Amino acid sequence: MSDAAPWLDDEEMTTWLAFVRVVMRLPNALDGQVRQDAGISYFEYSVLVVLEHAEDQTMRMSDLAFLCNGSLSRLSHVARRLEDGGLIRRFSCPTDGRSTLAALTDGGRELLAKAAPGHVRLVRALVFDDLTRDEMRQLGELSERILARIQA
Structure with missing residues (x-):
């Protein structure tokens, strides 16, 4: 028995490379x-x-x-910028003084209202406009299955 990993077959490789290109390019577009x-x-x-x-x-x-897929250190730096911009506020958790909470401010809600229409248009254009409802459901189901294995 060999310890060498088996190569991806042609169909797997084509699918994998297409998936990797989407995963790499979509965040930059957004x-x-x-x-x-x-x-x-x-x-x-x-x-x-x-x-x-x-x-x-x-x-x-x-x-x-965790939900934003970033380290606590990265989030702390970003939260400082968002707080300085009046978009969030941070404060000690009243039930657990060791934890810090972040809350959305009116300024943050206003900025989201400004950015959301363009974001939704772009998500539709890049992801959903060319999919049928069945393909959209399949994409969602496949994404959830892959995510479950990543988070296991």
Whole structure:
């Protein structure tokens, strides 16, 4: 028995390379749009979106970092910029003084309202406009299956 990893067959390699190109290029395209429309990075936009959908638009920094796929250190730097810009506020957790919470401010909501229409148009143009509803569901199901294995 050999320890060498088996090569991907031609169909697997074609699929893999196409998937990698999407994973690498989509964030850059989205980043360019929010930078142009709102003057923030896509990571910063993601932080604001996650907070917008959180209960009371507030979340522990550690949970926010996980949901935004960033380290706590990276999020802390970004949160400082967002806080300096009046888009979020940070404060100690009242039930656990060791934790810091982040909350979306009115300024953050206003910026999201400014950036969201262009973001939605771009997501539709790049991802959904050329898919049928069945293909869209398949993409969602496949993405969830892959994500579950990554997070396992």
